[in-house]
Amino acid sequence: MTEPFAFELLATDGGARRGKLTTPHGEVGTPAFMPVGTQATVKAMYPGQVRDLGADVVLGNTYHLMLRPTAERIAKLGGLHRFMNWPHTILTDSGGFQVMSLAKLRKLDETGVTFRSHIDGQRYEMTPERSVEIQGLLGSDIQMQLDECTALPAETADIERAMELSLRWAERSRAAFVAGGGPERGQALFGIVQGGDDPALRERSALALSGMGFEGHSVGGLAVGEPQDVMMRMLEVTTPLLPADKPRYLMGVGTPDDIVKSVARGVDMFDCVMPTRSGRHGLAFTRRGKVNLRNARHAEDPRPLDEESACPAARDYSRAYLHHLVRTGETLGSMLLTWNNLAYYQDLMAGMRAAIETGGFADFAQSARVGWERGDIPPL
Amino acid sequence: MTEPFAFELLATDGGARRGKLTTPHGEVGTPAFMPVGTQATVKAMYPGQVRDLGADVVLGNTYHLMLRPTAERIAKLGGLHRFMNWPHTILTDSGGFQVMSLAKLRKLDETGVTFRSHIDGQRYEMTPERSVEIQGLLGSDIQMQLDECTALPAETADIERAMELSLRWAERSRAAFVAGGGPERGQALFGIVQGGDDPALRERSALALSGMGFEGHSVGGLAVGEPQDVMMRMLEVTTPLLPADKPRYLMGVGTPDDIVKSVARGVDMFDCVMPTRSGRHGLAFTRRGKVNLRNARHAEDPRPLDEESACPAARDYSRAYLHHLVRTGETLGSMLLTWNNLAYYQDLMAGMRAAIETGGFADFAQSARVGWERGDIPPL
Numbered sequence: 001m002t003e004p005f006a007f008e009l010l011a012t013d014g015g016a017r018r019g020k021l022t023t024p025h026g027e028v029g030t031p032a033f034m035p036v037g038t039q040a041t042v043k044a045m046y047p048g049q050v051r052d053l054g055a056d057v058v059l060g061n062t063y064h065l066m067l068r069p070t071a072e073r074i075a076k077l078g079g080l081h082r083f084m085n086w087p088h089t090i091l092t093d094s095g096g097f098q099v100m101s102l103a104k105l106r107k108l109d110e111t112g113v114t115f116r117s118h119i120d121g122q123r124y125e126m127t128p129e130r131s132v133e134i135q136g137l138l139g140s141d142i143q144m145q146l147d148e149c150t151a152l153p154a155e156t157a158d159i160e161r162a163m164e165l166s167l168r169w170a171e172r173s174r175a176a177f178v179a180g181g182g183p184e185r186g187q188a189l190f191g192i193v194q195g196g197d198d199p200a201l202r203e204r205s206a207l208a209l210s211g212m213g214f215e216g217h218s219v220g221g222l223a224v225g226e227p228q229d230v231m232m233r234m235l236e237v238t239t240p241l242l243p244a245d246k247p248r249y250l251m252g253v254g255t256p257d258d259i260v261k262s263v264a265r266g267v268d269m270f271d272c273v274m275p276t277r278s279g280r281h282g283l284a285f286t287r288r289g290k291v292n293l294r295n296a297r298h299a300e301d302p303r304p305l306d307e308e309s310a311c312p313a314a315r316d317y318s319r320a321y322l323h324h325l326v327r328t329g330e331t332l333g334s335m336l337l338t339w340n341n342l343a344y345y346q347d348l349m350a351g352m353r354a355a356i357e358t359g360g361f362a363d364f365a366q367s368a369r370v371g372w373e374r375g376d377i378p379p380l
Numbered sequence: 381m382t383e384p385f386a387f388e389l390l391a392t393d394g395g396a397r398r399g400k401l402t403t404p405h406g407e408v409g410t411p412a413f414m415p416v417g418t419q420a421t422v423k424a425m426y427p428g429q430v431r432d433l434g435a436d437v438v439l440g441n442t443y444h445l446m447l448r449p450t451a452e453r454i455a456k457l458g459g460l461h462r463f464m465n466w467p468h469t470i471l472t473d474s475g476g477f478q479v480m481s482l483a484k485l486r487k488l489d490e491t492g493v494t495f496r497s498h499i500d501g502q503r504y505e506m507t508p509e510r511s512v513e514i515q516g517l518l519g520s521d522i523q524m525q526l527d528e529c530t531a532l533p534a535e536t537a538d539i540e541r542a543m544e545l546s547l548r549w550a551e552r553s554r555a556a557f558v559a560g561g562g563p564e565r566g567q568a569l570f571g572i573v574q575g576g577d578d579p580a581l582r583e584r585s586a587l588a589l590s591g592m593g594f595e596g597h598s599v600g601g602l603a604v605g606e607p608q609d610v611m612m613r614m615l616e617v618t619t620p621l622l623p624a625d626k627p628r629y630l631m632g633v634g635t636p637d638d639i640v641k642s643v644a645r646g647v648d649m650f651d652c653v654m655p656t657r658s659g660r661h662g663l664a665f666t667r668r669g670k671v672n673l674r675n676a677r678h679a680e681d682p683r684p685l686d687e688e689s690a691c692p693a694a695r696d697y698s699r700a701y702l703h704h705l706v707r708t709g710e711t712l713g714s715m716l717l718t719w720n721n722l723a724y725y726q727d728l729m730a731g732m733r734a735a736i737e738t739g740g741f742a743d744f745a746q747s748a749r750v751g752w753e754r755g756d757i758p759p760l
Contacts, residue, residue, distance in 0.1 A: 041705060041712040048692075069679065069704045077682050077700050085697055299449065302457050312428075317465055320457050324420065324449045331424040331711060 004186035005141070005215050007247045011357050015239070015266045018356035021057075021247060023089045023141035024186040025081060028056040030247060030268040031356075033259065033349045034091055035342055036276060039064045040074075040084040043276050044334040045342065047086045053311075053339075054346040057089035057142070059271045062134055063098030066124070067117050071137035079139030091271070092140035093251070094131040094173075094192075097149055097220075108148065110165070128172040132189070136180050140187065144218060145173035147192040152225040159196035166194045167208050174212050188215035190249060196221055197230050199237045206241040216247040219267070223253045232261055239266035256285060256348055257372065260365045263352055275345045279338030282326035286314070286344060289372040293337065297379045298323040311343035384566035385521070385595050387627045391737050395619070395646045398736035401437075401627060403469045403521035404566040405461060408436040410627060410648040411736075413639065413729045414471055415722055416656060419444045420454075420464040423656050424714040425722065427466045433691075433719075434726040437469035437522070439651045442514055443478030446504070447497050451517035459519030471651070472520035473631070474511040474553075474572075477529055477600075488528065490545070508552040512569070516560050520567065524598060525553035527572040532606040539576035546574045547588050554592050568595035570629060576601055577610050579617040586621040596627040599647070603633045612641055619646035636665060636728055637752065640745045643732055655725045659718030662706035666694070666724060669752040673717065677759045678703040691723035 003022045011018040021028035035042045035050055037058045042050050050058060060080055065071060074083050081087055096113070100106060103115035103124075112127030128146040135143040147166035150159050170191045177189040191209035195201030209217055219238055222231045235250070242248055249269035250262050259270050275285060282294040286306045291298075298319040305322065306314040313336040325333030348368065355364035383402045391398040401408035415422045415430055417438045422430050430438060440460055445451060454463050461467055476493070480486060483495035483504075492507030508526040515523040527546035530539050550571045557569040571589035575581030589597055599618055602611045615630070622628055629649035630642050639650050655665060662674040666686045671678075678699040685694040685702065693716040705713030728748065735744035 039704075039708050039710055040701070041710050044711040044715070046712070046715065068708055069700070073680060073700070076680060077698065083698070083701055083704075085701070300453060300456060318457065318463070320449070320453070321420070321463055321465070324463075328419050328448055330419055330421050331714060332421040332426070334711060335424070335426065335715070 004183075005188040007216065007245065009245065013356040013359050013361040014264060016263050016352070016356045016361045017266055017268055018353055019247065019268055021089070023057075023188070025087060025089045025141050026056060028089050029353055031259075031263045031349055031352050032057060032269050033345045034059045034269065034271040035345075036061070036271055036273045037084065037086070038273075039068070040080060042338075042342075044280065044331070044338045045276075047084060049339060050086075050342065051088060053343050054350055055088075055342070057091055058086060060084075060090055060092045060138065060140065061098055062092050062095035062131065062138070063102065065138060066095060066134050067119055067122075071134040075137040075139070081139060089141045090139075091142035091249075091269075092135045092138055092144065094144040094146040095126055095134065096131070096146045097252075099126055100149065110168075112146070128169040129176040132173055132176040132180060132182070136182060136185075136187075142188045142190065142216070143177065143182065145170045145189060145191050145214075147194060147220055149194065149221045149224065150196050152197055152221075152230075154196055156196075156198055156201075159194075159198055160201055163194040163196070163201050163205050166192060167205065170209055170212055170214075174214065190214055190216040190218045192218040192220040192251070193238055193242075194221045195234075197226055197234060199233070202234055202238050203241060206238050210241065210243055214246070216249060217242045218249040218251050220251045222250065223258070228258060228261070231258070232265060235262055235265040235267065256345070256368065259348065260352065260368055264361070264365060275341035276338050279341045280334040282333065282337065283341075284322075284337050285341045286376070287368075287371045288374055288376050291376050293319065293322045293326045293333075295323075301380055303377070303380075305340055309340070309343065309347075311340055313337070313339040314343065384563075385568040387596065387625065389625065393736040393739050393741040394644060396643050396732070396736045396741045397646055397648055398733055399627065399648055401469070403437075403568070405467060405469045405521050406436060408469050409733055411639075411643045411729055411732050412437060412649050413725045414439045414649065414651040416441070416651055416653045417464065417466070418653075419448070420460060422718075422722075424660065424711070424718045425656075427464060429719060430466075430722065431468060433723050434730055435468075435722070437471055438466060440464075440470055440472045440518065440520065441478055442472050442475035442511065442518070443482065445518060446475060446514050447499055447502075451514040455517040455519070461519060469521045470519070471522035471629075471649075472515045472518055472524065474524040474526040475506055475514065476511070476526045477632075479506055480529065490548075492526070508549040509556040512553055512556040512560060512562070516562060516567075522568045522570065522596070523557065523562065525550045525569060525571050527574055527600055529574065529601045529604065530576050531604045532577055532601075532610075534576055536576075536578055536581070539574075539578055540581055543574040543576070543581050543585050546572060547585065550589055550592055550594075554594065570594055570596040570598045572598040572600040572631070573618055573622075574601045575614075577606055577614060579613070582614055582618050583621060586618050590621065590623055594626070596629060597622045598629040598631050600631045602630065603638070608638060608641070611638070612645060615642055615645040615647065636725070636748065639728070640732065640748055644741070644745060655721035656718050659721045660714040662713065662717065664702075664717050665721045666756070667748075667751045668754055668756050671756050673699065673702045673706045673713075675703075681760055683757065683760075685720055689720070689723065689727075691720055693717070693719040694723065
């Protein structure tokens with residue numbers, strides 16, 4: 001448990017990369033999908049189940065954890081790994097994104113953001129230094145700089161201002177991380193590329209961050225309202241400018257199709273609430289696309305979601321039963337569909353990792369796409 | 381899976397009985413606690429987990445299932461066992477209790493009850509014959525007659541009227557069960573003793589039912605508002621009048637203390653929502669009594685609920701974490717506490733079964749009581 005952060009590029013296949021992260025809490029095969037454990041739990045899953053699906057790393061949300069139970073309390077209890085019974089790698093965000101989307105009475109200036117908690121209205125201040133401090137208290141293996149993310153569409157001037165502010169915050173975050181002993185603890189801090197849908201701003205951001213000594217680089221400010229082809233163009237201008245010997249993390253993305261296309265463009269790490277949140281809303285991801293279990297067509301269908309899946313949730317329960325659980329709002333519905341969805345996502349990542357090793361990534365991606373497009377099995 | 385219903389009395393220790401039920405879906409060691417699977421799911425538990433805790437039988441609620449997804453649909457899908465992925469024994473209630481507590485615009489007469497669904501207002505009719513028909517469609521191994529349960533305190537005349545009606549419904553239920561082929565399918569139908577808190581009425585009910593050829597007998601109309609000592613007195617007048625070679629089921633009971641005291645009075649089977657419902661409300665059952673995880677005393681307590689428990693929920697997560705999950709309303713809190721509670725109940729039953737075999741029931745009961753009275757571990 002004392003290995004310092006490292007990244008090894010094991011193979012490439014076109015733009016796709018097969019790699020291995022080492023952190024103080026183990027190894028992470030890339031491309032990796034990180035289930036989101038917002039409040040120190042991947043919703044409706046036991047941590048052992050998440051691990052058994054092949055996840056090497058989960059994400060924790062700094063904003064939620066700083067409010068409840070607080071970073072100080074988690075530190076007192078031995079850190080986030082012990083707290084949530086997840087002894088493997090943890091990545092945390094900076095808190096900035098949720099501050100801007102969830103908190104009340106936000107005020108952003110050069111120093112940072114002040115806001116009031118969406119839970120009890122208590123006032124907080126978040127600065128680049130405080131974000132790094134909190135992530136250190138949590139004991140996060142892979143930490144994020146505080147940045148400002150601009151929702152799209154937006155004016156170029158606004159995107160540029162936020163991107164430049166994010167670069168200044170990157171410098172301050174890096175200094176705080178080094179001063180706070182992050183590198184000695186073997187932890188990593190990632191800088192975050194911003195620049196909206198403007199290629200020139202993306203380039204400027206990527207190049208500036210590349211010189212700051214981060215252990216890895218995130219691409220932020222995508223999947224925030226723009227079409228998929230814009231996201232892909234932004235990746236195409238960004239990833240070639242990022243150091244090839246450091247991991248690249250596309251934040252908050254996405255659908256299986258988004259992920260496969262982004263891997264083709266050199267991205268190594270992903271997180272998204274989609275498999276977990278969709279699971280709680282009756283939506284299943286399968287080899288044959290999305291299946292809405294709320295739909296009446298499943299009400300008397302004795303077939304499982306996917307009899308070829310190795311996941312019990314996909315294999316051992318009828319669609320009729322899942323439909324019943326979803327319609328009656330039973331917790332087991334969320335438990336089974338979240339399980340199925342994370343299993344699908346992790347299987348997809350494992351498939352990509354294996355394909356890249358053998359030079360078969362393009363075929364794998366094509367075959368996955370054909371499956372999604374074929375669509376669900378016909379009704380009985 | 382084709383064994384007909386049978387009950388074997390293996391040992392007695394004072395009033396306590398150690399037995400074995402055989403049903404078309406397996407064996408059930410008694411005394412048995414049956415987790416409640418209201419809507420074809422034991423809430424917040426995978427069926428495999430329920431089984432692994434040592435449960436041989438779960439209960440399904442006829443009222444809920446007849447409304448959603450309907451008994452006819454479950455029959456079409458191969459029965460309740462297959463529907464809920466529980467290949468072991470299932471007991472169903474008659475639906476009557478929930479009709480009287482949940483449904484709207486109830487009208488009860490000699491024929492049965494008409495009511496409107498609490499979900500969509502649809503009108504239904506429930507008779508003794510229809511209840512047996514529904515339970516047959518579900519494929520329940522152990523079925524209950526329709527009865528009328530009187531909440532206590534109540535006037536003797538009201539209790540008597542309901543008890544006498546329940547006896548007439550017992551005759552009709554039995555006839556319908558036999559005519560419908562229940563015995564050929566190896567299934568069981570239990571008659572239900574009523575009579576409120578009146579010993580003479582309880583006696584009359586028990587004696588009348590004993591002559592009707594039921595495969596087992598339930599004691600209903602208790603834990604409906606009366607003090608525990610009244611419940612125990614009613615058991616003391618009832619169980620000696622029931623055939624010793626048939627199982628006895630105390631419906632809807634209860635706390636661990638209720639259960640141990642009832643086993644001492646010759647009861648073999650129990651069901652109660654307490655461990656599951658309490659688990660969803662932050663309350664844990666342990667060897668040292670009840671623990672309210674919502675309480676602030678647990679907020680920074682790194683100790684598990686019960687380090688001596690074999691259940692991961694009790695052993696592998698800190699009280700501080702459980703407190704956090706309960707306070708933030710996370711599903712994992714319900715999952716872990718339900719798991720812990722059912723584990724505690726099943727361990728208690730296994731302990732009683734073993735103690736009765738060796739003539740140590742009184743010591744076991746005393747030792748359990750000492751544990752509960754000692755109370756939770758002191759705060760740090």
